[in-house]
Amino acid sequence: MSETLAQALARAAARLNAAGVRDAARDARALLAHAAGLPPDRVLLERDAPLGAQAAAVLERALADRGRFRPVAQIIGRRCFWGRDFIVTGDVLDPRPETETIVDLALRGPAPARILDLGTGTGVLALTLLAECPQARAVAVDISPAALAVAARNAEALDVADRVRFVQGDWCAGIEGRFDLIVSNPPYIPQPEAERLDPDVRLWEPDGALLAGPDGLDAYRAIAQDLAARMSPGGRALFEHGRDQGAAVAAIIAAGHEFVIAHHDDMSGKQRVVEVLYPR
Structure with missing residues (x-):
């Protein structure tokens, strides 16, 4: 007799917890929903339903991957943003939730006609803004051909x-x-901190x-060299940054220019985004 979803969920959470996975219960629910082909909020509502052999096999592979600290988004192949x-x-x-701060700030300003996304990765910034601004067009840049294929x-x-x-x-x-509008979530982790990153990040x-x-500031230095030449008068740029980097990023971006600089917090109250205004 196959497991019920409730039994499978309990087993999955215990296995991930034993493997040292942070937020094991949350991840177990996401992986079980993926295996069963259900939205995560349906797992508990259908707790007495049987898992089924095919879904059980998918769950087994997913749990093995997560036990090696592979991120949930890579396992299920998607992330909501x-x-x-x-x-x-x-x-x-x-994509991280804090990066949505850039989208929020961008949509509060004038509707952009031309958007430049530097280091686009999955494309979450450029593509979200295009979806929200039907009149806009975008150029999305990345040095990685593989990343551009995903975008x-x-x-x-x-x-x-x-x-x-x-x-490219x-x-x-x-x-x-x-x-x-120019947006960017560039790399900003200092090289010496690489070994201290969570294994989900460091390994995958x-x-x-x-x-x-x-x-951790090399990308901002590179971007700053050409930023003024790429901004329209009256335009804006929004840059995500890491902990305690706001002042340094602002100084790099503003050096030699008459930009107006503002700092913005993310949803957890941590300084996260430098906004650059190019006066007309």
């Missing part, structure tokens, strides 16, 4: 592929024209999307 599902693979950074798949899935151009490149190099996510030199 701003209410939309995005394809996630090991070639891209798993292109997401653009097709969200039906915005006709309004985005993907460019190093930040602003080779990009022409000016943009009303691409170093190029995480690490940025001895102080």
Whole structure:
């Protein structure tokens, strides 16, 4: 007789907990929902339903992967961001909830016509903004061809592929024209901190999307070289950054320019985004 969903959930949570997985109960529910082909909020509502042999096999593989600290988003192949599902693979950074702060700030301002997304990864920033702003067009840049392939798949899935151009490149190099809105969640973890990252991140996510030199600020230095030339007068740029980096990022971006700088917190109250205004 096969397990019920409730029995499978209890077993999965215990297994992940024994493996040292943080938030084992939450992850067990997500993986069970994936295996059973259910939305996560239906797992407990259908707790007495049988799991079934095929679903049990999918769950077994998922639990084995999670026990090796593979991120849940990579296992199930997607992550919800701003209410939309995005394809996630090991070639891209798993989108974090705090990055939605950039979307929130972008949508509070004037509707952009031209968007530049630097280090697009999965494409969550450019593609979400295109989905929210039907009149906008975007250029999305990444140095990784594999990441751009993931972003292109997401653009097709969200039906915005006709309004985005993907460019393989190093930040602003080779990009022409000016943009009303520039967004970026660049790598900002200092190289010396790499070994202290959680295994979910250290073992499974691409170093190029995480690490940025001895102080974690190399990407901002590279972007700052061309930022003024890519911003339209009256335009804005929004940059995510890490803990205690706000002042340093602002200083790098503003050096030699008459930008107006503002700092913004994420949903947990931590300083997370530097906003750059280019006066007319």
